Amino acid sequence: MAAEIIDGKALAADLRGKVADHVARLKAEHDLVPGLAVVLVGEDPASQVYVRSKGKMTLEVGMASFEHRLGADTEEGELLSLIARLNTDPKVHGILVQLPLPDHINEELVINAIDPSKDVDGFHILNVGLLGTGQKSMVPCTPLGCLMMLRQYHGSLSGLDAVVIGRSNIVGKPMAQLLLGDSCTVTIAHSRTRDLPGIVRRADIVVAAVGRPEMVTGDWIKPGATVIDVGINRVDAPERGEGKTRLVGDCEFDSCAAVAGAITPVPGGVGPMTIACLLANTVTACCRAHGIDEPDGLTA
Numbered sequence: 187m188a189a190e191i192i193d194g195k196a197l198a199a200d201l202r203g204k205v206a207d208h209v210a211r212l213k214a215e216h217d218l219v220p221g222l223a224v225v226l227v228g229e230d231p232a233s234q235v236y237v238r239s240k241g242k243m244t245l246e247v248g249m250a251s252f253e254h255r256l257g258a259d260t261e262e263g264e265l266l267s268l269i270a271r272l273n274t275d276p277k278v279h280g281i282l283v284q285l286p287l288p289d290h291i292n293e294e295l296v297i298n299a300i301d302p303s304k305d306v307d308g309f310h311i312l313n314v315g316l317l318g319t320g321q322k323s324m325v326p327c328t329p330l331g332c333l334m335m336l337r338q339y340h341g342s343l344s345g346l347d348a349v350v351i352g353r354s355n356i357v358g359k360p361m362a363q364l365l366l367g368d369s370c371t372v373t374i375a376h377s378r379t380r381d382l383p384g385i386v387r388r389a390d391i392v393v394a395a396v397g398r399p400e401m402v403t404g405d406w407i408k409p410g411a412t413v414i415d416v417g418i419n420r421v422d423a424p425e426r427g428e429g430k431t432r433l434v435g436d437c438e439f440d441s442c443a444a445v446a447g448a449i450t451p452v453p454g455g456v457g458p459m460t461i462a463c464l465l466a467n468t469v470t471a472c473c474r475a476h477g478i479d480e481p482d483g484l485t486a
């Protein structure tokens with residue numbers, strides 16, 4: 187039986203609708219406009235596309251967007267000064283520094299300079315610790331989006347076997363924490379894992395965050411399992427014409443979809459949810475900053 191397609195585009199549109207409603211309420215009832223500052227250092231083409239689309243969607247839901255584009259040769263101190271200004275700017279409720287940063291800038295130092303209450307990416311060490319200890323935190327956007335999709339499809343995740351492939355700080359580890367928080371039995375796999383196909387085959391939920399095109403194939407998947415494909419990989423597509431490319435996930439879609447119970451497509455799965463969760467986190471940060479009750483359904 188073919189898997190149900192988990193439509194990340196539609197779910198993200200729903201979530202953005204909820205965010206827009208809350209933004210309107212914050213304006214009407216509290217005279218507040220949630221503001222998101224995005225900082226881009228350098229001219230990485232992919233980062234420029236992400237920043238543009240984040241800015242556009244921020245405005246679409248009625249929030250304020252502040253874009254700061256700095257040259258590739260920007261000194262670390264200059265970036266830290268900008269963050270210090272944004273930390274104290276009352277119009278800014280969320281700060282996102284687009285990664286990766288140029289090599290001469292210490293990424294960890296920069297991320298940890300962001301006020302944790304404005305850290306809408308959830309990468310500050312304090313938020314990492316709060317998430318790890320099951321306390322209220324800012325939750326990283328990509329894993330949050332994956333969790334929302336899983337809850338939407340399954341309802342309760344309690345007792346399910348989950349395998350997260352990838353142990354990065356931005357996806358794999360926080361994803362595992364969130365699944366544990368929802369009472370899954372969690373295995374984190376990585377490049378040194380032995381018998382990865384055998385481990386994946388036991389899972390009711392597979393989250394692939396590896397960055398290797400179509401690595402996970404249908405024969406790894408337990409019949410009926412849910413597959414969340416985080417990977418975004420650009421590969422050559424000569425069938426579309428000379429020099430053309432296309433995006434694929436970390437899972438081979440057709441073979442996995444033939445066995446799985448549900449699967450996210452690439453594109454149109456995790457990607458749109460990530461940006462919607464960034465907007466949701468900005469509303470959450472704004473409510474927390476002003477002691478306003480947080481709306482349901484915007485965070486973990």
Ligand code: NDP
Binds near residue numbers: 354355356378395417
């Ligand atoms: P990283 O490169 O930081 O981490 C990749 C992880 O995969 C590592 O833990 C690595 O293991 C593991 N890995 C690599 N090769 C293998 C292998 N052969 N078998 C098992 N595990 C392996 O990547 P990210 O976590 O940042 O991103 C992962 C993917 O998700 C990328 O394609 C990225 O583009 C995409 N992404 C998508 C987002 C979205 O919004 N949809 C957002 C963020 C990322 P080890 O630690 O041992 O090296």
